[in-house]
Amino acid sequence: MNRRKLVGQFCESLCRGAAFLVLTVLFFILGFILMKGIGVINWTFLSAPPTDGMTKGGIFPAIFGTIALTFFMIVMALPLGVASAIYLNEYAGTGRAYRVIRAGINNLAGVPSIVFGLFGVGFFILFVGRQLDRVLQTGLLFGQPAMLWAGATLAVLVLPVIIVSTDEALKAVPQSMREAAYALGATRWQMIRRVVLPQSLPGILTGSILSISRGAGETAPVLFTGAAYFLPKLPVVKLWGTIPMVNPMEQFMQLAYHIFILSTQSTNVQLTRPLQYGTALVLLVLTFMLNLGGILLRARFRKQRRRG
């Protein structure tokens, strides 16, 4: 047989094999967790706090904490990330400063998450928090681990990824669209607002949601910045004594951290094994739901855009 053809076939099967291997591993991990974890999942597990020294009961506080924390992270990271990407891509030009900043952001995306965790303690809690306490005379309110600081730390962690993916989505808008808008007398902001953003929104959302769902499952950054081993009650305050609201200055329980303590810090690791798998399954499902939401949102924007 023709040698060129053989080489071609060999490379094709190599790629096919790699893709197959990845899918198999993924399938195996998910299937394993599903099989081991599905047994403990029931209403009590989802709605009750842990009892009997973490060996019984549920994980509701951790689910609550994870969702609330993710919310804080999104609120802080998304506007900041998208705005800085817009600045970099549409305003900053392509000079040396721009290239240095971009390289910096790309490198930041590769920093291990525990480093962000330590940064969170050093910067947000010990510096920002303690200074706030000093200036506002609040004793020790801001200068300790809390939902707010953990959310801020996670926001810093996902920021580079949001910026890079937003930047790519903005770059994907053809230059001819920008020219068309300018030629009609659009100001730069009008051009961004009415042409670039609508067209890049699906890409921005996809990238951001993927990075956010990664942040939602992180352990290391929240380890020292706000995650609690166990809390007897939810981090909720009543606003004006009536409206319940997540208290950003409280510590919280969180799913990924919960898995970590169940498997390393618990009084009886063997006994909590099923709970660990159950918790992992819940975390996976939550992340999956976030991603699914992203995909649906993107599909809707796509359809809307085609219609106009």
Added chain:
Amino acid sequence: MNLPLLSLLPDTKIEARKLNYFYGSDQALFDVSLSIPDKQVTAIIGPSGCGKSTLIKSINRIGEISNEIRVEGDLLLDGQSVYTKGLNMVELRRRVGMVFQKPNPFPKTILENVLFGPKLHGISDRHRLEEIAEQSLQKAALWTEVKDKLQKSAIELSGGQQQRLCIARALAVDPEVLLMDEPCSALDPVGTARIEETIEFLKPLYCIVIVTHNMQQAARVSQRTAFFMNGKLIEYDETEKIFTNPSVNLTEDYITGRFG
């Protein structure tokens, strides 16, 4: 009595005075001086890279949105410099509309495309907007084809229809000048013919400057033709004269197809 004289000496709309145009350190235009008359079609021809696109992109200053540029000499619109410091670019680009080489409608509805400009400039009255949309689409000879599907996406139109939509979109902000940068180069012969008919119809209403690679097109649609080469204006005259009896040898060589 005065009519023949008037048609010989039409009002100057755009005037380049010893215009030198640089991209970074590369000079694209050399000492270009010419007067473009109002309410006529002026064609700009020449081989690739001769500076034709640069010239028309210097008129609405769109050439500088993605390039570092420098200008010497001057370019006047109605006698006023387009390159004075602090010039209102929004107003300049409202007065000088542009149609690009490749049709570039926004991925929005047909109606949103046409009304993009007017809305930018703050027109919000519904009836006024409807009126503008219909008039602009009619001028671009697209109204009868799209009047029943204004809410459809512009992307679904054919290439030729998209280009006429881009013309309508440019006309909707009520410009005085219409710049066309090889508007037919991405179109088939039918689409090209429709655009040329449209230009014919728009001729008495606007100052039209069209860059074209197609010399028959220049001969068909324009009253005056400028021939450029290597960033220099070689010859500029009545179209008929350029194509029948050019005074510069280079022009003759080009239009008879000896190079280019």
